[in-house]
Amino acid sequence: MASRSAEYYRTHPKARERKAAYDTEFNKKPSQQKKRAELAKANREHDKKYGKSSRKGKDLSHTASGLVYKPSSINRGSKRDSPGDRRARGGRKRK
Secondary structure (H helix, E strand, O other): OOOHHHHHHHHOHHHHHHHHHHHHHHHHOHHHHHHHHHHHHHHHHHHHHHOHHHHOOEEEEEEOOEEEEEEHHHHHOOOOOOHHHHHHOOOOOOO
């Protein structure tokens, strides 16, 4: 079963085109290129030491404590480990 957003983009071609254009621009950013290179390097080092099958179904996650392997389904929806997401959702109410 696909997620709600996946269903939406399947049924709305113009929205899918707009998202693809945004994603292309976002992934061109030097900061994103650096992040991908960092993850690729860490994955290569891990594979050399433990073998590729040891990280099957897992992604590297940027957390407050560094890079950590998590199941991909958890990592993709992770809000807790990234300060940007916490800021975007607002802080706690102050009295």
